[in-house]
Structures are given as C-alpha cells and as structure tokens.
Amino acid sequence: MTKLLIKGARIVDPASGRDEVGDVFIADGKISANNEKADQTVEAKGLVVAPGLIDLSARLREPGYEYKATLESEMDAAVAGGVTSLACPPDTDPPLDEPGLVDMLRRRAKALARARVYPIGALTVKLAGERLTEMAELSEAGCVAFSQANAPLADTQVLWRAMQYAATFGFPVWLRAEDRSLAHGGVAHDGEVATRLGLPGIPAFAETIALDTLLQLVRATGSRVHVCRLSSAVAVEMIRAAKKEGLPVSCDVGIHHVHLSEMDLGYYDSHCRLEPPLRSQRDRAALAAGLAEGTIDCAVSDHTPVDEDQKQKPFSEAEPGAVGLELLLPLVLKWGAQQKLPLAKTLARVTSDPARVLGVQSGRIAPGAPADLVVFDPAELWRVVPEALKSQGKNTPFLGYELAGRVRTTIVAGKVVYERR
Amino acid sequence: MAANPQLNANGELQHLLCIEGLPREILTQILDTAEPFTGVTEREVKKVPLLRGKSVFNLFFEASTRTRTTFEIAAKRLSADVINLNIAVSSQSKGESLLDTVANLSAMQADVFVVRHASSGAPYLIARHVKPHEHVINAGDGRHAHPTQGLLDLYTIRHYKKDFTRLTVAIVGDVLHSRVARSLIHGLTTLGVPEVRVIGPQTLLPAGVESLGVRVFHDMRAGLKDCDVVVMLRLQNERMNGALLPSAQEFFKHYGLTADKLALARSDAIVMHPGPMNRGVEIDSSVADGPHSVILPQVTFGIAVRMAVMSIVAGN
Amino acid sequence: MTRLPDAEILLPKLATELKAHVTPAAAMIGLHTGGAWLAERLHPLLGLKDPLGLMDIAFYRDDYAKEGLKHDPKRTRIPFEVEGREILLVDDVLYTGRTVRAAMNELFDYGRPKSIALVVLADRGGRQLPIAAQYCGAQVEVPAGMRLRLKRAPDGKLALELERGG
Numbered sequence: 001m002t003k004l005l006i007k008g009a010r011i012v013d014p015a016s017g018r019d020e021v022g023d024v025f026i027a028d029g030k031i032s033a034n035n036e037k038a039d040q041t042v043e044a045k046g047l048v049v050a051p052g053l054i055d056l057s058a059r060l061r062e063p064g065y066e067y068k069a070t071l072e073s074e075m076d077a078a079v080a081g082g083v084t085s086l087a088c089p090p091d092t093d094p095p096l097d098e099p100g101l102v103d104m105l106r107r108r109a110k111a112l113a114r115a116r117v118y119p120i121g122a123l124t125v126k127l128a129g130e131r132l133t134e135m136a137e138l139s140e141a142g143c144v145a146f147s148q149a150n151a152p153l154a155d156t157q158v159l160w161r162a163m164q165y166a167a168t169f170g171f172p173v174w175l176r177a178e179d180r181s182l183a184h185g186g187v188a189h190d191g192e193v194a195t196r197l198g199l200p201g202i203p204a205f206a207e208t209i210a211l212d213t214l215l216q217l218v219r220a221t222g223s224r225v226h227v228c229r230l231s232s233a234v235a236v237e238m239i240r241a242a243k244k245e246g247l248p249v250s251c252d253v254g255i256h257h258v259h260l261s262e263m264d265l266g267y268y269d270s271h272c273r274l275e276p277p278l279r280s281q282r283d284r285a286a287l288a289a290g291l292a293e294g295t296i297d298c299a300v301s302d303h304t305p306v307d308e309d310q311k312q313k314p315f316s317e318a319e320p321g322a323v324g325l326e327l328l329l330p331l332v333l334k335w336g337a338q339q340k341l342p343l344a345k346t347l348a349r350v351t352s353d354p355a356r357v358l359g360v361q362s363g364r365i366a367p368g369a370p371a372d373l374v375v376f377d378p379a380e381l382w383r384v385v386p387e388a389l390k391s392q393g394k395n396t397p398f399l400g401y402e403l404a405g406r407v408r409t410t411i412v413a414g415k416v417v418y419e420r421r
Numbered sequence: 422m423a424a425n426p427q428l429n430a431n432g433e434l435q436h437l438l439c440i441e442g443l444p445r446e447i448l449t450q451i452l453d454t455a456e457p458f459t460g461v462t463e464r465e466v467k468k469v470p471l472l473r474g475k476s477v478f479n480l481f482f483e484a485s486t487r488t489r490t491t492f493e494i495a496a497k498r499l500s501a502d503v504i505n506l507n508i509a510v511s512s513q514s515k516g517e518s519l520l521d522t523v524a525n526l527s528a529m530q531a532d533v534f535v536v537r538h539a540s541s542g543a544p545y546l547i548a549r550h551v552k553p554h555e556h557v558i559n560a561g562d563g564r565h566a567h568p569t570q571g572l573l574d575l576y577t578i579r580h581y582k583k584d585f586t587r588l589t590v591a592i593v594g595d596v597l598h599s600r601v602a603r604s605l606i607h608g609l610t611t612l613g614v615p616e617v618r619v620i621g622p623q624t625l626l627p628a629g630v631e632s633l634g635v636r637v638f639h640d641m642r643a644g645l646k647d648c649d650v651v652v653m654l655r656l657q658n659e660r661m662n663g664a665l666l667p668s669a670q671e672f673f674k675h676y677g678l679t680a681d682k683l684a685l686a687r688s689d690a691i692v693m694h695p696g697p698m699n700r701g702v703e704i705d706s707s708v709a710d711g712p713h714s715v716i717l718p719q720v721t722f723g724i725a726v727r728m729a730v731m732s733i734v735a736g737n
Numbered sequence: 738m739t740r741l742p743d744a745e746i747l748l749p750k751l752a753t754e755l756k757a758h759v760t761p762a763a764a765m766i767g768l769h770t771g772g773a774w775l776a777e778r779l780h781p782l783l784g785l786k787d788p789l790g791l792m793d794i795a796f797y798r799d800d801y802a803k804e805g806l807k808h809d810p811k812r813t814r815i816p817f818e819v820e821g822r823e824i825l826l827v828d829d830v831l832y833t834g835r836t837v838r839a840a841m842n843e844l845f846d847y848g849r850p851k852s853i854a855l856v857v858l859a860d861r862g863g864r865q866l867p868i869a870a871q872y873c874g875a876q877v878e879v880p881a882g883m884r885l886r887l888k889r890a891p892d893g894k895l896a897l898e899l900e901r902g903g
Contacts, residue, residue: 192629196441198541198565198600201628267426268542312520314540316563433805450808457793457812465819466846469796471806732796736805 002039003027004414009044009375013051014348015355015364024049026371029414033367042409042416044375050347051363052084052115052372052410054354056174056252057228058303058325060117061392062108063101064093069305069392074325075114077303077391079418081326082374082407084115085355085362090122091149097122097133099141106142114417116372118144118358120174123162129153132162135171144358145226147174150275150320152210154180160217167223174226177214177235178276182206187316189231189279193262199316202277204232211235215242218249226357227251230296231276233286240295250357251295254302255331256322258288260397270311270318271397274302291349292339298354299335301328305393323393330405331398333378343378371414380406426548433737436548436557437730439566441607448611451729452576458725461498471732472501475532479505480523481560482538487696488560488570491720492535495727501533523547531555533735541565556734564598570695571604573726575612577719578650581691585609589616591644591686592635593676594654594703595625597665601695602654603633610634620644621676624665641676648686651713653678653694653703669702679705683713691715744887744895747858747874748775752782754872755825755856759783763823766790768840769811771829771887774895775858779827790815797839819848829887831857834868859897861885 004026011022025032058078061069078086088105090096096105102119109117121143125131128151135146146166152175153159166173183206188194190201211227215238218225230236230253242249256274261284265272272278290296304321311318324331328350336346355363362372384401386394410418425442429435434447461467477496479489484507496503508522523534533556536544541563548557561567582588590609596602596619609617610633619630620638631637638644645651660666678692692704692713700706709716764787767776773791780789795810826840837855844850854871861879877897879885884902889895 190628192632195627195629196603196633198563198603203628267545309518312518312546314519314538314543314546314563316540316542453809454806457795457810460812460814461796464846465848468846470842471796471801732806736801 002414003036004040004042004371004411004416005038006042006044006049006373006375009047009049011049011365012344012347013365014344015051015352016366017344018365019342019344024365024373026411026414029371031365031367031369031371040416042375044408047375047377047408048343049365049373049375051351051355051365052374052412053082053328053350054358054360054363055083055086055301055303055325055328055350056298056354056357057300058083058086058088059091059305060088061305062092062105068307071108071112073390073392074303074305075109075112077323077325077389078115079410079412080390080407080420082329082376082410083301083325084372084374084410084412085118085358085360086115086325087118087120087144087358089149090120090147091127091151095122095127096120096143097125097127097138099134099137102138102141102143113412113415115412116362118142118360120145120147122146123148123166123173124153124158127151129155129158132165135166136169139169139171145172145174147228148176150176152176152178152180156213159213160221163217163221163223163225167221170224172224172226174228175214176228176276177207177211179206179210182209187273187277188265189262189277191262191280193265197265197268197315204234204279204283207232207276208234208238211238215247215249218242218247222248224248229254229257229276229300229302230287230290231257231279231283233283236286236290236295240290243295250297252298252300252354252357253287253291253296255299255324255328255335256302256397258284258291258299258335259331260284264397265315268315269397270313270315271322271395271399273315273318273320274322275320288335288339291335292341297357298349299328299332300354301325303391305391306395308394311395322396323389323391324396325391326389327384327396327398327403329374329376329407330403333405334403371411373411374407375409375411376405376407378405380404382406426545429737434734435737436544437568437734438544438548438557438559439607440568440571440604440611441566443611445611445613448572448575448608451572451726451733452579454729454733455576455722455725458728459722461728462721462724468498468500470500472496472499472532472735475501475735476530477501477503477533477535477731478526478531479503480508480526480534480536481506482508482519482536482543483561485537485561488537491723492560492727495724495731496533498724499728499732501731519543519546520550523550527552527555533558533731535560537561539563558730558734561600564600564603566604567600568604569723569727569730570601571608572730573719573723574601574605574652574693574695575608576722576726577693577715578691580718580722581715582649585612585614588614588649589618589647590614590650590652591618591620591648592652592654593620593641593644593678595656595660596621596630596654597625597627598657598660599654605652606633606635618644618648622666625660641682642685645682645685649690651678651683651686651690651692653692655695655697656699656703673702677701677703677705678708680707680711683708693719696720741877741897741899742859742875744858744897748778748895751856751858751872751874752779755779755783759825760823761786763825764790764817765825765827766792766815766844767827768836769793772827774887774889775829776827778895779856787817790817792840792843794836794839794843797843799835799839813843815847819844819850821849821851824850824853825856826853827856829858830885831855831860831868831870831873832863832885834864834866837868838866858887859885
C-alpha cells in the first residue's frame with residue numbers, strides 16, 4: 001500500500017479544532033502517526049488539507065435515470081468537489097427498497113473506487129407510503145438509514161408505525177418535514193414573490209406542521225430522526241427547542257438555502273425551482289445562523305442532476321433540483337466567511353458533523369482514522385460554467401457566478417482519486 | 422437581477438410581458454397611442470398600413486375565443502397577416518416542448534408572437550429564445566399577468582375619469598387566481614392612483630397581497646365606500662370545488678355587485694368587468710346593464726389598446 | 738445667414754391667393770403639427786362650408802420599419818365626407834414629399850376625393866418624390882444639416898425658424 005505524504009499544508013481538523021501548518025502521513029489507507037518515508041508526496045504549501053467532505057444527500061441517478069447522469073459522471077463530480085463520502089437518497093428508479101438493488105449500487109460504487117457511497121433505503125415499498133420495507137434486510141445490504149426522499153408520507157399512522165419499527169432496530173429515519181396536502185400544487189414559497197409571479201405557493205407552515213407531528217412521534221417512539229432540508233425560520237426554532245428537550249433529532253440544510261431566497265427567482269429562473277422552495281430572506285437568515293450555531297447540524301448539496309430540457313420549461317412545469325457536489329465546498333466557505341466563523345468551524349458542518357450523523361469514522365484527521373482527505377485552495381477563484389463541472393447535470397442557480405475555493409487533490413482510503421493539474 | 426427583458430438596450434418596449442416593471446412613461450405612451458387608434462374603427466377603411474407585410478402568430482396554449490379574436494382584429498386593422506394556432510391540444514400533447522414549438526414557428530418568419538399559456542412565466546421563457554426581430558406579447562400567463570387587459574382597463578379609467586392621481590379604485594373578487602387583477606394593480610400603482618383596494622374573502626386573496634400596494638377589505642360595503650371605479654372579477658366555477666368557497670349564492674350575497682352596494686360608491690362611479698360575466702354570481706344584471714357600467718366600451722378600447730401595443734413593439 | 742421670410746406676412750398672401758381660386762365647397766385638412774396651426778389660421782379666412790379637418794400621418798409614415806412608431810400620435814379628425822370632394826391639404830414646410838405622400842394615402846382610406854391641392858407656407862426644395870405644391874408662400878433655401886420649422890408663440894404668432902437636424 002502506498003505511503004502518502006501531504007507536505008506543508010494548513011491542516012484544519014474540525015473534530016479536534018486543530019488549525020496549523022504541518023504534514024499529514026498516510027499509510028495503509030489510514031492516517032498515520034509516524035512519518036515514515038513516503039512513496040508519494042503531495043506538495044501542499046499554501047493550501048488547506050481537511051477531512052474529505054461528507055455530503056448527506058447526493059443523487060447519483062442510478063439505477064434508472066442514466067439519461068440524466070451516471071454513477072461514473074457523478075462520482076467524478078463528487079471527488080472533483082472534494083466529497084469523499086456521500087449518502088444517496090432512495091428515489092432512484094426503482095427506488096432502493098430491495099436489498100438486491102442496494103447491493104448492486106454499493107458494488108458499482110466500490111468498483112469505481114472514488115468516493116464512499118452510503119445508500120439510504122426506502123422507508124416504505126416503492127416510497128408509496130403504504131407498506132414498510134424490509135428494513136433489517138436493507139440494513140444488512142448496506143443501508144445506513146431510511147427515508148421517503150421527496151415523497152413525504154400522507155398517512156400519519158404509517159409514519160408512526162414506520163418510526164416504531166425503525167426504532168426497534170435502532171435504525172435512523174431521515175425525513176423531510178412536509179405536509180403533503182398543504183404543499184400540494186405549490187412550486188414556490190407562499191409569499192410576496194409567488195404572489196407577484198402568480199405561482200402557486202407552499203406556505204412555511206406546510207413544513208412546521210409536519211415537523212411538529214414528527215417531533216411528537218419522536219417523543220412517542222424514541223426513534224432517531226434526522227430532519228432533512230430545513231427551509232423556514234420557525235423550523236429552526238422548533239429544532240432548537242427539541243434538542244434542548246433532549247430529543248434524538250438532528251437536521252441538515254441544503255447549501256443553496258443558506259445563500260438564496262425567493263428573491264432569486266427573478267424572472268422565473270427555473271434553476272431556482274427547488275424542493276423545498278427557497279423561502280423569504282428572513283428564513284434564509286435564520287437558516288444561515290442556525291447552521292452557524294449548530295442547531296442545524298450540517299449542510300448538504302442535495303445534488304440533483306436535471307437535464308436542461310426539463311429546466312427549459314415554464315417555472316411550474318420545470319423539474320425541481322440543482323446540482324451541488326462541486327459547489328458544496330466553495331459555497332460552505334462563502335457561508336462561513338459571511339458568518340465570520342473560523343475555518344475549522346465552517347468545515348465542521350461538512351466533515352465532522354455529518355460524520356457524526358452518519359456514524360462513520362471518516363471526517364477527521366487523527367491517527368487511525370480513514371485517510372479521506374481534501375487538499376484545496378480556499379482563495380482560488382473559479383467561474384461556474386458548464387465546462388467546469390464534471391457532473392452531467394449543469395443545473396445550478398450559480399451558473400455564471402465566480403466562487404472562491406477550489407479542490408486540488410482528493411484522497412479516499414489513502415489513494416489519490418482526483419488531482420487537478 | 423437581470424435587466425428587464427421587456428425593454429431593449431435603448432429602454433424601448435420590445436416585448437410586452439407584464440405591466441410590473443414598466444416605467445410610467447411607457448404605460449402613458451401606450452395609452453396615448455391607443456387614443457388615435459380608436460378613430461380607425463370609425464372610418465371607411467378600418468385599417469392603417471403600419472404592420473403590412475408582418476406576420477402575427479396567435480399562440481394560444483390555453484383556449485380563448487374572446488381574447489384571440491380581439492388580437493386578431495387588432496392585427497388585421499394594422500394590415501398584418503394573422504395566423505391562429507390553438508396549440509391547446511395538438512403539438513403539446515404530442516410531447517413537443519414549448520421552445521420547440523416556438524422555434525418551428527420562428528422558422529416560418531414570424532414577427533410578433535401573441536402568447537397565452539396556463540403556466541405563469543411561459544412568455545418570459547419564449548422571449549428569452551426568440552430572434553432579435555421577433556416580439557412577444559403576453560395574452561395571459563397562468564395567474565401572473567394579462568398586460569393588455571390591464572392597459573385597456575387603465576385606458577377605460579382614464580377615458581372616464583381623466584386624472585389617476587385623485588382616484589379610489591376597488592377590485593372585487595377572486596384576486597388570488599386573477600392575472601387581470603395583478604396587471605391592473607401594477608398599472609394603477611405605477612400611474613399614481615392613491616388608493617387601490619382589493620375586496621374579497623381571505624380564501625381568494627393571495628399571500629402578502631398588501632405588498633403589491635393595496636388595501637385589503639373583507640367587507641364589501643366598507644370597501645366600496647366612496648370609490649370612483651369598481652372592477653369586478655370573474656369567479657370561476659372550479660373555485661367552489663377547491664374548498665375556497667361554499668357556493669355561488671353565498672358569494673353573491675357578500676361579494677356580488679348589486680345596486681344597493683354600488684350606491685355606497687360615489688354617485689359618478691364607473692363599473693368595469695374584464696368579461697366574460699357571470700350574471701348573478703359576481704354582478705347583478707341591473708348593474709351590468711345599468712348607467713354606471715362601462716363594460717361594453719371596455720371591449721372597444723381593447724382593440725385600440727392592442728393595436729397600440731403591437732405597433733409600438735413591432736417598430737422597436 | 739439666410740433671412741427667413743416672415744410667416745405672418747406670407748399667411749395673408751396665401752389666403753388672398755387661395756380665395757381667388759377656391760370655392761366654399763372645398764374642404765381643408767391641416768397636417769399636425771405645423772400644418773394644423775397654419776390651417777387653423779387660413780380656414781376662417783376662406784369662408785369654407787365645412788369645419789376644418791386635422792390629420793396625423795403617424796400611422797402612414799414610410800419610415801416605420803427603421804424608426805418605429807413616433808411618440809404621441811394625435812388623432813385624425815375629419816368632420817366631413819371625403820368622397821367626391823375638392824380637398825385642400827395644408828402643411829407648413831414641403832421638403833422630401835414623403836409627409837404629403839403619407840397624408841394622401843391616409844386620406845384615400847377615408848374615401849375617394851375629387852381632387853387634392855397642396856398648400857404650404859414654405860418650399861425648401863429637396864424633393865425625393867414627384868410631389869408639388871399648388872399654393873406656396875415662399876421658396877426658402879435651407880443650409881445643409883439644418884431643419885426648417887414653423888413655430889407658434891404663446892400669443893399665436895407664427896414664425897419660420899431654422900434648427901439643427903436632418
């Protein structure tokens with residue numbers, strides 16, 4: 001096995017708070033305490049080395065949506081973005097409700113030998129919200145949690161039973177809080193912008209009413225719940241109170257939602273058609289602050305490749321979603337700078353904190369930890385243009401923007417899987 | 422935010438997509454230009470040669486005979502060639518995308534696209550993709566805007582009331598779903614109307630409607646007090662099915678315009694309706710046919726206003 | 738510097754000439770804006786039967802494709818039947834002839850006149866179309882790059898003026 005030396009970098013390890021210039025040694029796929037003679041050296045003077053990013057939501061579009069993107073292209077995108085571990089939601093086609101599918105996905109990902117893939121299994125069969133999946137079987141096949149992706153459960157009784165069942169085995173349940181009937185037909189935040197643009201709205205209380213139900217069920221079942229993609233200020237307050245109470249909840253926010261609001265829809269920019277919708281500036285501010293404070297545990301890309309034809313449609317007909325694997329790093333750095341946070345704290349939200357939620361050993365730089373690392377230049381500016389993205393999807397509201405923060409080298413299990421010349 | 426897609430580099434109108442965002446000068450220009458066009462209908466030859474040799478394509482993705490007909494008449498009075506395309510059923514159901522439909526028509530030398538679509542924002546998408554010499558006029562997109570209707574409403578108000586800066590205007594009914602209401606509100610606030618009121622039950626008023634610059638009334642009698650202009654909106658039957666209203670009867674009782682409610686407005690108030698009217702639902706026949714009603718003149722003005730819009734954009 | 742003729746002196750001269758040749762059955766139309774001012778002064782001096790007509794040629798200009806629609810077109814009002822009439826078309830300055838061509842096109846959309854005679858205060862030459870005035874106040878030479886205009890003072894006095902422009 002190669003012995004790798006990362007030389008002269010600014011080492012930022014959020015888990016320990018370490019932020020100093022030094023060398024990192026890797027041997028046998030793990031971070032090593034010893035400074036043995038290296039076979040390969042990565043010159044990293046003037047650059048930062050941090051744990052590889054852990055993205056709790058990235059769609060790889062396989063199986064079923066290969067015309068939108070493939071495992072290869074999206075795994076390339078992941079490591080080009082410095083993402084060394086990612087969790088993929090179960091809304092593939094067919095959904096990840098069968099152990100065979102999960103197994104195949106894991107094998108394919110492993111064979112590509114790029115980022116580590118943690119599949120999230122479907123909570124109900126076909127995500128239809130009626131029958132439970134064989135969660136134990138799916139867990140054995142490699143699922144780390146169970147979710148309904150963007151198809152929230154309409155039947156509260158099913159939700160309750162699903163949470164009870166998952167709690168039986170200690171399986172985490174990852175859910176987006178959304179009341180299906182209140183959200184029905186809506187495509188944008190129900191507020192001033194939707195009113196002016198004449199778009200059907202999804203009120204913020206579609207999220208908070210469902211969140212309240214979810215939290216009550218957590219109390220009743222003891223199920224460990226990770227609330228996905230918060231979108232409103234009130235939801236942040238509710239999570240804060242729930243954590244204070246000691247409930248076993250964690251949550252994340254899509255990185256787009258800490259930067260953008262309903263104002264960014266402009267003249268019907270369908271790249272801003274997202275689930276959940278971009279809400280008011282007040283909501284955005286609360287999400288950004290909640291992430292800084294730690295009430296929101298981590299930021300995710302919610303990477304969703306959509307082909308351009310599906311975006312070149314009137315706003316309410318366009319397919320929702322934006323890509324983000326290659327933008328997670330610069331966007332989290334931008335957020336951290338705006339919140340005036342030290343780099344270690346900024347990066348915690350995409351490394352050590354998601355590692356904690358996922359329950360994995362990566363996400364830290366310490367002897368014995370898996371050697372999943374990213375070496376990047378925090379100051380390097382680059383323009384977000386389709387040619388610069390490895391993902392097959394080019395759908396991002398940040399097209400044309402100039403962002404700071406570019407990956408040089410990505411290392412997974414001690415091997416260099418991406419290098420930018 | 423991107424530059425206003427309706428204006429070209431010289432700040433002239435190249436597309437008419439929405440009244441919101443248009444400077445007062447352009448609205449006034451359109452109203453002033455419409456004035457002489459009203460005279461064209463009174464002549465022997467009801468045509469002027471402005472758009473001779475130009476092609477106007479009516480792209481109606483949402484069916485409408487009334488609006489389409491007035492655009493057709495307006496275009497023909499400008500000597501343009503008119504082609505009507507009711508895409509509602511044909512190519513869209515075959516799966517052809519909106520942009521492909523437009524590109525195919527563009528290849529047939531179109532000059533002006535008049536577009537009506539069920540999805541808000543569709544004309545913006547089209548305007549982003551047409552050639553420089555092609556112009557888009559929004560004939561109604563979802564619940565977002567119906568700018569030519571808003572303009573003809575403004576023209577009507579100006580014709581009867583002259584000075585916008587002294588008026589109280591009330592818009593009554595289903596504002597939530599109404600592109601006509603939104604366009605009119607933007608026009609009125611841009612032209613300096615000091616008090617614009619919306620009157621309706623909470624279920625029919627959109628979130629944050631005050632941010633458009635209007636005062637909200639749920640009590641129609643209070644809302645109509647001392648109004649100079651009353652605009653009644655059409656209530657569609659579907660609204661009763663969507664848990665927004667219990668019945669047409671109850672709606673008429675509280676929000677229908679009857680003579681006794683109208684008496685609370687000023688004695689010289691005018692009553693408008695974009696049509697088609699639901700008699701006995703939003704408006705009583707005695708009022709619709711009564712002395713305050715200017716509903717029929719609205720239609721005549723509509724042709725002149727659309728002639729003005731087409732001749733202004735096609736010349737820029 | 739070209740000395741421009743005094744419009745207030747040309748006007749009665751024109752009126753005298755017209756009175757000698759025109760019957761009360763003729764009808765007059767002034768072209769906005771200068772022609773309309775001129776016609777408003779001439780009309781009462783000629784004892785014509787019908788009220789004065791006013792015409793705006795905005796919708797008949799031949800430069801629409803290049804220039805678009807000019808701002809603030811006024812309403813054309815012709816309060817008499819055009820069919821079979823002797824029409825006096827009045828404009829302030831005759832130059833390329835395009836304005837008169839547009840006016841004639843517009844006039845024919847109202848009906849078929851028996852005849853049209855053109856009355857202008859000043860002819861500056863430079864015709865681009867085969868158009869001539871039957872009644873003309875004065876020939877005026879205009880330097881290159883200048884425009885000849887009729888102006889009306891607040892007290893109603895008319896005057897010919899030069900200004901920069903094509």
